[in-house]
Amino acid sequence: MKNNFIPQMEPWFNVEERNAMNDYLQQGGWCTEFKKTQELEETICDYTGAKHCILVNNGTVSLTLAAIACEIKAGEEIIVPNYTMIATPNAVKMIGAKPIFIDVERETLCMDFNKLEMAITPKTKAIMFVNANGRYPKTDIKNYINLARENNVILIEDSAQSLGSYYPDGIHMGRKGVIGSFSFSTPKVISTGQGGALITDSDQMAQKIRRLKDFGRTSGGNDIHDTIGWNFKFTDIQAVIGIEQMKKLQWRVERKKEILKLYKKFLKKIKQIEFFNQDIKNTTPWFIDVLAENRDKLQKYLKDNDIGSRVMYPPITKQKAYQIKGKFPVAELVGQKGLWLPSASQLTNTQVKYICDMILDFYNK
Numbered sequence: 001m002k003n004n005f006i007p008q009m010e011p012w013f014n015v016e017e018r019n020a021m022n023d024y025l026q027q028g029g030w031c032t033e034f035k036k037t038q039e040l041e042e043t044i045c046d047y048t049g050a051k052h053c054i055l056v057n058n059g060t061v062s063l064t065l066a067a068i069a070c071e072i073k074a075g076e077e078i079i080v081p082n083y084t085m086i087a088t089p090n091a092v093k094m095i096g097a098k099p100i101f102i103d104v105e106r107e108t109l110c111m112d113f114n115k116l117e118m119a120i121t122p123k124t125k126a127i128m129f130v131n132a133n134g135r136y137p138k139t140d141i142k143n144y145i146n147l148a149r150e151n152n153v154i155l156i157e158d159s160a161q162s163l164g165s166y167y168p169d170g171i172h173m174g175r176k177g178v179i180g181s182f183s184f185s186t187p188k189v190i191s192t193g194q195g196g197a198l199i200t201d202s203d204q205m206a207q208k209i210r211r212l213k214d215f216g217r218t219s220g221g222n223d224i225h226d227t228i229g230w231n232f233k234f235t236d237i238q239a240v241i242g243i244e245q246m247k248k249l250q251w252r253v254e255r256k257k258e259i260l261k262l263y264k265k266f267l268k269k270i271k272q273i274e275f276f277n278q279d280i281k282n283t284t285p286w287f288i289d290v291l292a293e294n295r296d297k298l299q300k301y302l303k304d305n306d307i308g309s310r311v312m313y314p315p316i317t318k319q320k321a322y323q324i325k326g327k328f329p330v331a332e333l334v335g336q337k338g339l340w341l342p343s344a345s346q347l348t349n350t351q352v353k354y355i356c357d358m359i360l361d362f363y364n365k
Helices: 015-026 035-048 059-069 087-093 113-119 141-150 203-212 236-266 295-304 329-337 349-364
Strands: 052-056 077-081 098-102 124-130 154-158 179-183 196-200 273-275 288-292 338-341
Touching: 015 236, 035 052, 035 196, 035 236, 052 059, 052 203, 059 087, 059 154, 059 179, 059 196, 059 203, 077 087, 087 098, 087 124, 098 113, 113 141, 124 141, 141 154, 196 203, 236 288, 236 349, 288 329, 295 338, 295 349, 329 338
Parallel strands: 077 098, 077 124, 124 154, 154 179
Antiparallel strands: 052 196, 179 196, 273 288, 288 338
């Protein structure tokens, strides 16, 4: 069987997005954020159950803005997992705060609660909890909430990969902390090209975030400023696309779950491939992530057979940008063996079978 190249991930925009954009431009929209942005914010609130949603220009800025809104200052510490996209600690560094890295659970790649307990000090201002691949930790999230409360520490959820994923109690990810953050960059379940969102149930926090992202204006459309702020605004162009993408979200959520089930079915006899825990009932896999023996050679073999894959995040502490000493066994294991298999919503069952057949071929040689 000869395939066209199967990418590890690709966005999915179609005629609905094109038509909606054409209609919007024909109506003489100003393109900057306005009514369409408000509509998308309301749609996300309806979907997640959050009281407020504030759209911003990308998911990294959303995390930085969350930290600023929580009044975190330069030099204060924020605990982050050592397995995450580098945007998580970079967002902390942007305001001069200090990321403190801890290891993650092997089963879920979420922040290890025992390591978190040991990492909290009087300098700790916040915990930036990451829902890795739309997952929740094996330790009940209530323990993280209680620990934060007991230590007067702010809990921020980096749920960039988690739109469409819920905790077992039915609460959407991003709503357990003071603020939750989503990303709509190109590889996410839905995309607006770039874009991010913050959700919160706090009226005060929402108002603060809206001012901070709009130059510190007292209200929209004036040039009166009673606080410092920045231009972190969204655009109606992105919102028009996002509204159409949200209409497709629930189908994509179900399809992602089906794809993971197929991978597990076809690869169940391959001991060299290990899947992480994923509660398919409540959560949605963003990428199909595995630990793979002889990963680098497997990746090359897949590429030679027109299949794209991607090495999972290496430990941030070992990256040249950070170079921080310490032992992080799980993050280091992922750096050595972690691999993202093709994960796009538009993958066909036939393509998934072909990918798995090639993996079987590799390990049976």
